[in-house]
Each structure stands twice: as C-alpha cells, then as structure tokens.
Amino acid sequence: xxxSRRSFIASVGAGTAGALALPLAxxxxxxxALGAALPQDAQQTQQQLETRRADRLxxxxxxxxxxxxxxxxxxxxxxxxxxxxxxxxxxxxxPVRGEDELVAAICKVHGVKPENVMLGxxxxxxxxAAVRAFTSAExxxxxxxxxxxxxxxxxxxxxxxxxxPPVDGKLRLDxxxxxxxxxxxxxxxxxxxxxxxxxxxxxxxxxxxxxxxxRTSPETTILVDEAYHEYVADASYATSVPLAxxxxxxxxxxxxxxxxxxxxxxxxxxxxxxxTLARMQPWLLGSNVNQLALAAATTAIADAAHxxxxxxxxxxxxxxxxxxxxxxxxxxxxxxxxxMMVDIRKDARAFKTELLxxxxxxxxxxxxxxxxxxxSVGTMAEMxxxxxxIKPTLA
Numbered sequence: 445x446x447x448s449r450r451s452f453i454a455s456v457g458a459g460t461a462g463a464l465a466l467p468l469a470x471x472x473x474x475x476x477a478l479g480a481a482l483p484q485d486a487q488q489t490q491q492q493l494e495t496r497r498a499d500r501l502x503x504x505x506x507x508x509x510x511x512x513x514x515x516x517x518x519x520x521x522x523x524x525x526x527x528x529x530x531x532x533x534x535x536x537x538x539p540v541r542g543e544d545e546l547v548a549a550i551c552k553v554h555g556v557k558p559e560n561v562m563l564g565x566x567x568x569x570x571x572x573a574a575v576r577a578f579t580s581a582e583x584x585x586x587x588x589x590x591x592x593x594x595x596x597x598x599x600x601x602x603x604x605x606x607x608x609p610p611v612d613g614k615l616r617l618d619x620x621x622x623x624x625x626x627x628x629x630x631x632x633x634x635x636x637x638x639x640x641x642x643x644x645x646x647x648x649x650x651x652x653x654x655x656x657x658x659r660t661s662p663e664t665t666i667l668v669d670e671a672y673h674e675y676v677a678d679a680s681y682a683t684s685v686p687l688a689x690x691x692x693x694x695x696x697x698x699x700x701x702x703x704x705x706x707x708x709x710x711x712x713x714x715x716x717x718x719x720t721l722a723r724m725q726p727w728l729l730g731s732n733v734n735q736l737a738l739a740a741a742t743t744a745i746a747d748a749a750h751x752x753x754x755x756x757x758x759x760x761x762x763x764x765x766x767x768x769x770x771x772x773x774x775x776x777x778x779x780x781x782x783x784m785m786v787d788i789r790k791d792a793r794a795f796k797t798e799l800l801x802x803x804x805x806x807x808x809x810x811x812x813x814x815x816x817x818x819x820s821v822g823t824m825a826e827m828x829x830x831x832x833x834i835k836p837t838l839a
Contacts, residue, residue: 445684448723460580476702479498488521493835496696506825509830511619511820514639514672514783516705518757518823521750524706527743532798534735549618549742550713551817554685554752559718562725566651566672567712567734571595572694574631574714578665583630588617590810593671595631601708603706605631605812610812615777615785619649623656625662632657636684637676640818641785642778646680665720668696672781674703675758700737704744705831709737724814761824768831774836783807783820788838792817798837804830 503512510517534542547561550551564570575598579585584605587596596606607629611620626632634653637644645653650668668684688694695716700706711733714721733741744750766776766784775787788795793809795817806820822830831838 449574461490469657470631473711499800499839502800507803509804509822509826509833511822511826511830512807513707514702514781514807514820515707516563516616516702516758516782518705519756520705520709520744523747523750524704524740524743527739528736531735531739537731538731539735540570541740542735542742543714543733546711546713546733546738546742546745549745550715553569553745554715556685556689556715560715560721562714562716562721562728564697564712564714564728566701566710567669567697567714569596569732570631570697570712570714570724571667571669572598572654573724574665574667574697576602576603576727577723578631580630581605583628583663586622586625586629586632588622588633588635588638590640591633591635591811592671593669595633611638611641611643614811615816616643616645617645619645619653619757622757623660625651626657627661629664632664632666633669634666635671636681637672637778637780639671639781640783640807640813642781643671643781644676644681644778644782645677646678647682648680649683651687654684654691657659658691658693664693666694668694670696671699673698673703674755675782676780677759678780680722682685685715690719700741702743703751703758704741705754706737706740706744709740709754710734711737711741750786757823758821761822761827764824765819765821765827765831768835774838783818785813786817786819787816789815790838791815795837799833802833802837804833 502511508714543563546563547558550561551558564572569655571594575585575595579599581603584607585596585599586607587599589608589610596608599606609618609625612618617634622632652792656667670683675681682692684696695714697712697714699712700709718724762779762782762784766779769776769786777785777787792815796806796808799806807820810816810818821827
C-alpha cells in the first residue's frame with residue numbers, strides 16, 4: 445500500500461513507525477533521540493526506538509531545517525578538516541600517539557596532568573562507564589527529571605535504581621531535592637547547563653551542593669556534565685574542573701560534539717583525580733577514539749579563534765530566537781546553551797509532528813514538560829526560516 449509523506453509523518457507522531465525497524469546503533473550525544481528510552485517492557489522499548497529512528501530519518505531529509513539535536517550547524521572549521529585529511533594515511537593503524545597528543549592538548553587548555561584526563565568515544569561512553577563504576581543495586585543514580593536521559597536509562601538497564609527529583613518551577617535543577625536524593629546513592633548526574641532545559645547553576649551553588657553531598661553522603665560521587673560549557677553567558681557560572689582536581693568525589697565530562705562541531709566524529713573526555721578515573725577505566729573500550737577524531741579534536745581544542753567565532757554566532761542567533769518567542773508572549777526558561785526550552789502552551793509532540801511536515805525538525809517532547817519545546821540554535825539564516833514557519837503554526 446502506498447504511503448504518503450503526510451501519513452508517514454502522522455504515523456511517526458503516533459508512535460507507529462514500525463516500518464522503519466532498522467538495526468539501531470545510537471550514539472549517546474547527538475543521536476540522543478534514538479537511544480533515550482530503555483523501559484522494562486522490551487516491546488515498548490523497541491517501539492520507542494523505532495519511532496525515534498524514524499523521527500531522525502525525517503529530520504535528515506534533504507532541505508530540512510535541523511534544529512532538533514543541539515548540534516553545531518557550522519561544523520568544526522577549516523583547520524580541523526585539514527588535520528583530518530593529513531591523517532588519512534594513518535587510518536590503517538590503531539591509534540597510539542594520537543591519544544597522547546590529544547591528552548596533551550587537553551592538559552594545556554585546562555592546566556592539568558595526563559593522569560587527570562580520560563578520553564571517550566564522545567562523552568557518552570564516559571557517562572556509561574561512570575554508571576557502571578559507581579552505581580549498583582544498592583547504590584543508585586540521582587538523575588533529575590528532565591535531564592539528559594542516557595545515564596538514567598542505562599542505570600535502569602543494569603538494575604541500578606534511579607532517583608529523579610523534578611526540576612523546579614523555573615526548570616532549574618532542584619539542588620535541595622538532589623542533596624536529599626543523594627543519601628546512599630552511588631552517583632549523582634549534574635548536567636550544567638542542563639539538557640533539555642538550558643538552565644545553569646553558578647559556581648557558588650555548585651560548590652555548596654558538592655559540600656552538602658560530601659557531608660550527608662560521603663561515599664557518593666558527583667559527575668558534572670559540562671557538554672555546553674562554552675555557550676554559557678551567566679556571569680556566576682564557572683567550570684567545576686578545579687573541584688574535580690581537589691575532590692576525589694567529583695569529576696567533569698566534556699564533549700567535542702557541541703561548540704567544536706564534531707558530533708559525528710565522537711570524541712569526549714573526563715577530568716578528575718587519578719583514583720577517581722581509575723574506577724571507570726575497566727568499562728571503556730580500548731582505542732575508543734579513532735585516528736581521525738583524535739586529529740580533529742587535538743586541532744579543535746587549540747583553535748581559540750574558531751571557538752570564539754562559534755560562541756558569537758550562537759549568541760547572536762540565540763538572542764534573535766529568544767526575542768522572537770518572548771515578543772510573541774511565550775516564556776523562554778533558559779538559554780545558556782545552544783538550545784532553549786519554550787513553553788508553547790500546546791502539546792509539544794503534536795507540534796513537532798506538524799513542523800516536520802513543513803520542513804522544520806525541532807526537539808522531541810520531554811515528559812512531564814509536555815507543552816515545552818526544545819529548540820536548538822541553528823545558523824541565523826536557518827533560525828529566520830524556521831521561525832517564519834513556527835509563527836503561523838503557533839497561531
């Protein structure tokens with residue numbers, strides 16, 4: 445039976461995309477929409493994965509404006525592409541020297557020692573290793589609701605309980621509730637800025653939170669995910685890397701998928717005390733970052749001019765987008781990242797499906813925030829085109 449584009453999109457929105465039951469190998473960062481759910485019921489899990497796979501395939505159609513997965517729309521830049529081309533001849537060898545070179549570049553940027561750095565296939569591999577290393581059936585994971593779901597879903601998959609304190613009325617992480625939930629927990633996942641809400645906590649709040657958790661639950665480890673660090677505008681914010689170097693119960697993860705524009709290359713890293721990172725090491729793959737990604741990341745992290753340009757472009761397009769929604773009377777809860785969360789006052793899932801049919805891919809729904817839409821920041825040209833479609837759809 446022939447299937448029209450409209451009926452196919454409608455079936456995706458209804459969760460019946462079984463026709464796209466393709467083999468799935470979701471990455472944890474840019475492809476979060478593929479692997480975001482691991483409920484106990486296997487049939488339900490498969491249906492959700494198929495639906496999200498279909499959703500991603502629609503977003504990737506030619507001509508689609510893709511502002512759905514918090515990717516950098518501009519890519520990694522000319523210097524990175526030159527580095528990749530220069531290392532093609534090493535593609536037949538397992539990476540050795542490239543790993544050391546990337547670690548050295550990270551150490552230079554952060555002022556740390558090689559023993560304080562751990563590489564990962566994106567930060568996603570490191571998040572999974574952390575859940576494996578620090579949680580168990582007796583000592584669970586604290587993962588707010590909503591936040592980046594991969595750690596919580598993997599914890600459920602391996603049988604570790606998940607404590608999920610809801611965000612507050614301003615969509616900020618409820619730190620008091622997280623402190624209470626951390627008693628006896630193995631790991632706390634603290635995404636700062638938080639995905640999907642784009643809200644951020646300042647240095648003082650994070651330091652106080654760590655002190656409280658250390659005092660009330662001294663065996664609990666705190667993972668501070670700084671995937672969107674470079675995009676933060678809040679003057680009170682600061683990286684938690686100094687905390688991670690001083691405190692064996694804290695470590696930080698970073699990714700090259702966002703400001704560096706390398707979501708498809710898969711590279712990330714963790715910074716912490718040697719003894720803390722050592723607990724995660726057994727759960728990592730050997731040669732987990734490929735030759736070309738190593739060359740790209742080593743070049744990207746040192747390219748201050750390109751990073752500054754990407755920050756500026758994101759800041760300008762982000763401000764333009766925020767102003768559009770606020771002038772139209774909608775509440776934007778946060779924008780300290782390359783995305784924002786907007787209360788559109790209607791069903792976000794249905795709204796997303798409608799936009800797909802008009803050539804614009806936005807973030808999926810994040811229950812229980814069912815009327816909130818996550819919009820990634822594209823180029824200024826993309827945002828102008830997307831908002832021209834969104835405006836009448838909102839009306």
